[in-house]
Amino acid sequence: MVERRLIWLAGIVLVWGGAIFAKLVALQVVHHQEYVQKARARQEEVVQLRAQRGAILDRTGHPLAMSVPTEAVSVDPRNVPSISLDSDLLARQLHLPPADLLQRIQAAHDERRGFYLIKKGLTPQEAEDVRNLKAEWIHVDDASERHYPNNGLAAHLLGGVDFEGKGNGGIEKALEPELHGAPGKADILTDVHRHGIFELVSTQARAGVTVTLTIDERLQFVAEREIAAAVKEHGAFSGSIVVMNPYNGEILALASYPTFDPNNPPENQKDIEARSNHAVSVPFEPGSCFKVITLSAALETTRLKPESMINCHGGVLTGLPGGRVIHDSHAGMGVVPMSDVLAHSSNVGAIEVGRTVGREKMYEYVKRFGFGDKTGIPLPGESKGRVRGLPKWGSTSLESVSMGQEVSVTTLQLARAVSVIANGGLLLQPRLVMKMGDQAPPMEPPVRAIKPETAITMRQMMEGVVLTGTGKTARLNGYTAGGKTGTAQIFDFASKHYTHTYNGSFMGFAPVTNPAVVAVVTLNGTHGNSGFGAEVAIPAWKAVVTEALRIFDVPKDLPDTPPTPTQIAQNQKDQNVNDLAIADLGSDRPNILEDTDDESVSATTVAFVGPRAPGTTPPAPPAAPVAGTVPNFKGKTLRAVLMEAAAKGLPIQPDGTGVARVQSPPPGAVLHQGERIRVQFAR
Amino acid sequence: MATAPEFLSRQTLAGIQTTEERLQVVPQEIDLFQLRALPFEDVYFRPKKMDNSKLVREADPHAGGACWKVIGAACLTLALLGGVLAPSVANTVAGYKLESLRVESQKLADERRALELQEAQLLSPERLDRLAQDQHLVTPSPSQVVHLDNTGESKVAMVRK
Numbered sequence: 001m002v003e004r005r006l007i008w009l010a011g012i013v014l015v016w017g018g019a020i021f022a023k024l025v026a027l028q029v030v031h032h033q034e035y036v037q038k039a040r041a042r043q044e045e046v047v048q049l050r051a052q053r054g055a056i057l058d059r060t061g062h063p064l065a066m067s068v069p070t071e072a073v074s075v076d077p078r079n080v081p082s083i084s085l086d087s088d089l090l091a092r093q094l095h096l097p098p099a100d101l102l103q104r105i106q107a108a109h110d111e112r113r114g115f116y117l118i119k120k121g122l123t124p125q126e127a128e129d130v131r132n133l134k135a136e137w138i139h140v141d142d143a144s145e146r147h148y149p150n151n152g153l154a155a156h157l158l159g160g161v162d163f164e165g166k167g168n169g170g171i172e173k174a175l176e177p178e179l180h181g182a183p184g185k186a187d188i189l190t191d192v193h194r195h196g197i198f199e200l201v202s203t204q205a206r207a208g209v210t211v212t213l214t215i216d217e218r219l220q221f222v223a224e225r226e227i228a229a230a231v232k233e234h235g236a237f238s239g240s241i242v243v244m245n246p247y248n249g250e251i252l253a254l255a256s257y258p259t260f261d262p263n264n265p266p267e268n269q270k271d272i273e274a275r276s277n278h279a280v281s282v283p284f285e286p287g288s289c290f291k292v293i294t295l296s297a298a299l300e301t302t303r304l305k306p307e308s309m310i311n312c313h314g315g316v317l318t319g320l321p322g323g324r325v326i327h328d329s330h331a332g333m334g335v336v337p338m339s340d341v342l343a344h345s346s347n348v349g350a351i352e353v354g355r356t357v358g359r360e361k362m363y364e365y366v367k368r369f370g371f372g373d374k375t376g377i378p379l380p381g382e383s384k385g386r387v388r389g390l391p392k393w394g395s396t397s398l399e400s401v402s403m404g405q406e407v408s409v410t411t412l413q414l415a416r417a418v419s420v421i422a423n424g425g426l427l428l429q430p431r432l433v434m435k436m437g438d439q440a441p442p443m444e445p446p447v448r449a450i451k452p453e454t455a456i457t458m459r460q461m462m463e464g465v466v467l468t469g470t471g472k473t474a475r476l477n478g479y480t481a482g483g484k485t486g487t488a489q490i491f492d493f494a495s496k497h498y499t500h501t502y503n504g505s506f507m508g509f510a511p512v513t514n515p516a517v518v519a520v521v522t523l524n525g526t527h528g529n530s531g532f533g534a535e536v537a538i539p540a541w542k543a544v545v546t547e548a549l550r551i552f553d554v555p556k557d558l559p560d561t562p563p564t565p566t567q568i569a570q571n572q573k574d575q576n577v578n579d580l581a582i583a584d585l586g587s588d589r590p591n592i593l594e595d596t597d598d599e600s601v602s603a604t605t606v607a608f609v610g611p612r613a614p615g616t617t618p619p620a621p622p623a624a625p626v627a628g629t630v631p632n633f634k635g636k637t638l639r640a641v642l643m644e645a646a647a648k649g650l651p652i653q654p655d656g657t658g659v660a661r662v663q664s665p666p667p668g669a670v671l672h673q674g675e676r677i678r679v680q681f682a683r
Numbered sequence: 684m685a686t687a688p689e690f691l692s693r694q695t696l697a698g699i700q701t702t703e704e705r706l707q708v709v710p711q712e713i714d715l716f717q718l719r720a721l722p723f724e725d726v727y728f729r730p731k732k733m734d735n736s737k738l739v740r741e742a743d744p745h746a747g748g749a750c751w752k753v754i755g756a757a758c759l760t761l762a763l764l765g766g767v768l769a770p771s772v773a774n775t776v777a778g779y780k781l782e783s784l785r786v787e788s789q790k791l792a793d794e795r796r797a798l799e800l801q802e803a804q805l806l807s808p809e810r811l812d813r814l815a816q817d818q819h820l821v822t823p824s825p826s827q828v829v830h831l832d833n834t835g836e837s838k839v840a841m842v843r844k
Binding site: 063151188189220 | 774775778779781782785786793796797799800803804806807808809812822823
C-alpha cells in the first residue's frame with residue numbers, strides 16, 4: 001500500500017514536473033522571439049539625437065546666428081482631465097497668464113487637436129517642475145531655438161527661421177540643407193526606473209555646418225547705422241549700401257533699410273516689406289553712375305582718351321526724334337576733355353561719347369560689366385536687373401543707356417562694376433560665404449571685362465570726380481578716392497511719368513592706386529535740390545569707407561592734412577553737384593522697369609534730367625591760384641619725370657614702374673595749387 | 684458440515700469462555716514496559732531503553748576529505764559563476780555610469796552654448812557703441828591712428844615687475 005502511494009506521489013510529481021518543463025520549453029523555445037521582442041519593447045527606448053543647426057559667423061568668428069538647445073512643453077488637449085484646473089496649475093508652473101492659457105487650451109480642445117505647444121524656451125527649473133507633475137497629457141520635449149544675438153545686424157543677409165526652425169530668408173534659406181544637419185537615432189536600454197543602462201547609436205547625428213560669412217560685424221554695423229541715418233535725414237523711402245573687396249569679390253558689408261529683427265516674426269505688412277533686400281532684389285535706373293560704363297567702352301573701342309575734347313553743345317542737345325531738345329543740367333559746358341564729362345557729369349557729353357561707341361559696342365560693354373545677369377550671390381530673390389536685348393533698342397536707346405537709363409541695376413551690380421575698375425578690369429563673382437565648416441566654397445574664375453590700362457585710366461578719371469567734380473565732398477583724409485555720383489528720377493508706374501523724387505547714389509573706391517575697398521550707397525526717394533547723389537549718398541559713403549579703411553588697416557597714401565574750414569567752405573561753394581541724368585528722351589519703348597519678366601521688379605527709380613529752373617545760373621568757380629601747366633610725361637622714365645617735375649617745381653605722385661603711360665591732369669591742363677600730377681608707369 | 688450444534692461445539696472448542704469461566708478472575712502478570720495495545724490489533728509494542736553513552740562513533744577517514752571537497756566545489760562553482768556574471772554586472776554598472784556621464788556632458792554642452800549666446804549678446808556692436816557713447820568715447824579719425832614702425836630702432840618699454 002505504501003508502495004502504491006509512493007507510486008502515485010511519484011506519478012503526480014512527474015506530471016507536475018513535466019508540465020513545468022513543457023511550459024518552460026514553450027516560453028523559452030517556442031515563444032522565444034516573441035518575448036524577447038516584448039522585453040525589448042519595454043526595456044529599450046528609441047531616442048532621437050538632435051542635430052544642432054549650424055551657426056553663422058562673421059569673418060572674425062563672431063556669431064551672427066546660433067541655436068541654443070531648450071525645452072518645450074506641449075499638451076494633448078483631448079486628454080486634459082480638467083481644463084480649468086490643469087491650465088491654472090500649468091500656468092503657475094510656467095509663469096503664464098492663467099486666463100490666457102485656459103482660453104488657448106480650451107480652443108485647442110474644441111478644435112480636437114491632439115497636440116498644442118504651450119511654451120518654448122523653458123528654464124531648467126520650469127522643465128523640472130512640469131516633469132514632476134508626472135501627467136501623461138503633458139510632454140516636455142527637447143527643442144532648439146534660433147537666436148540672433150546682435151538683433152537686427154545683417155538681418156537681410158541672415159534672413160530668419162520659421163516656427164519649425166527652417167530658414168525662410170537670406171542665408172538661412174539659401175543654405176538650409178547645410179545648416180539644418182540631420183538628426184540621429186539611438187536605442188537606449190533602460191531599467192525599471194527608465195534610467196539608461198546602455199546606448200547603441202544606430203544613426204549618428206550630423207550637426208549643421210558652421211557658415212562663416214565674408215562680412216565684418218563692425219563694418220556692417222556702421223553701414224547699417226549710416227544708411228538708416230541718411231534715409232531718415234533726407235526723408236527717403238529706403239536705401240542700401242554694399243562694400244566689397246574688389247580683388248576677391250568678398251562682400252564686407254551689405255546693408256538695406258528699412259530693416260527688421262529676425263528674432264521677432266513679422267506681425268504686419270510693414271514688417272514683411274521691411275524684409276525686402278534693397279541692395280540685391282530691388283533694381284533701379286542708375287542714372288549718371290552709368291557714365292563710367294559708357295566712358296570705359298569709349299576708351300576700349302574708340303580712339304577717345306581722357307584728354308579728348310567732347311562737344312557738349314553748351315548744354316543743349318538737338319536732333320532727337322520728334323524735334324525734342326534736351327538741356328543739360330550743367331548749362332554752359334562747351335567743348336571739354338572727356339575726363340571733365342565724367343567729373344561734371346555732363347549728360348550731353350555722355351550722349352556724344354555713347355554715339356561714338358555705337359549701339360553694338362555699348363550693349364557689349366554693358367553686358368561685360370555684368371549688368372542684366374544675376375551675380376550669383378547666395379541670397380534668395382536676387383534680381384538680375386534689366387538690359388534690353390539689342391533688337392529691342394529704340395531710336396533713343398543708345399542715348400538713354402549712355403546716361404544710365406533704359407537699364408535697371410541693383411546696388412550689388414553697381415558695386416561689382418566699380419570693382420572691375422578698381423581691380424584692373426576683372427569681373428568677379430561677389431562672395432558672401434567665406435567658409436562652410438573648414439572648407440572654402442569654390443570660386444568662379446574672374447572674367448576679363450576691360451583692359452588693365454583702361455581700368456587705370458578710369459580710376460584716374462573717377463578720382464577727378466572727387467578732386468574737381470561733383471564728388472568733392474567724398475574726399476577722404478589720408479587716402480585718395482575715386483567715384484561717381486548719380487541722381488535719377490523715379491518713374492511712376494501709375495501715371496507713366498517721371499516724378500521729382502530721385503534715387504541718389506554714389507559709387508567709389510579708395511585708395512586710387514591700389515583700391516582696398518569699393519562701396520556703393522543708394523538712397524531711394526529723395527527730394528529737391530538736396531536730394532542729389534552727392535548730397536545724400538556721399539556722407540554715408542565717406543563714413544563707411546573711412547571705417548573700412550581703418551578696420552582693415554589700409555596704409556595711407558596721402559599725408560594727414562585735414563582740409564581747413566575755408567577750404568571746406570570753398571569746396572562746398574563751388575561744387576556743382578547737380579548730376580541728374582536725362583530721363584525722357586521720347587523713346588518709343590515703354591519704361592525699362594515696366595518690363596515684367598523680372599520677378600523682383602518693384603516701383604523704383606528712373607533717372608531724369610530736368611531743365612534748370614528759369615532765372616538760375618550755375619555759380620562761376622572761383623579763380624584758384626595756378627601752379628603751372630602740366631607737361632607731357634608720356635613715354636619718359638621715372639627718373640626723367642622726377643627730374644623734370646623737380647625742375648619746374650611741380651608735385652608728382654608716381655605709381656608703378658617702367659615708363660609713363662597715363663597721367664592726370666592731362667598734358668597742357670592747368671595745375672592748381674594743392675593739386676598733384678599723378679603719373680602711372682608700366683613696362 | 685456446519686450445523687448449529689457443530690458450530691456451538693466449535694466455539695466451545697475455540698475456547699470461548701463460558702459464564703463461569705468469565706466470572707473466574709484470573710490474575711495476569713503486568714508487563715511495565717508494554718505499551719498500550721492498539722485497538723483491534725494483536726501487535727504489542729514494548730519500548731526498550733538503550734544506553735548508547737558508551738558508544739563511540741568510529742572515525743571515518745574519508746568524511747573530512749569529502750566535506751572539504753564539497754566546500755571546494757561550492758567555492759569553485761561560486762567563483763566560476765562570479766566570473767561568468769561579473770563582466771555582465773560590470774557592464775551594467777559601467778552602462779549606468781556612461782549614461783549619466785553622457786547626460787551630464789550634453790547638459791554642459793547646452794550650458795556652454797547658452798553662455799556663448801550671452802557672450803555674443805554682450806559683445807554686440809550696438810551695445811558696445813551704446814556703452815562707448817555713454818563713456819563719451821569716439822571713433823578715432825585716420826589722422827589720430829598712429830601705426831608703430833616695427834624697425835630695429837624701436838625701444839621696448841620697460842616692464843615693471
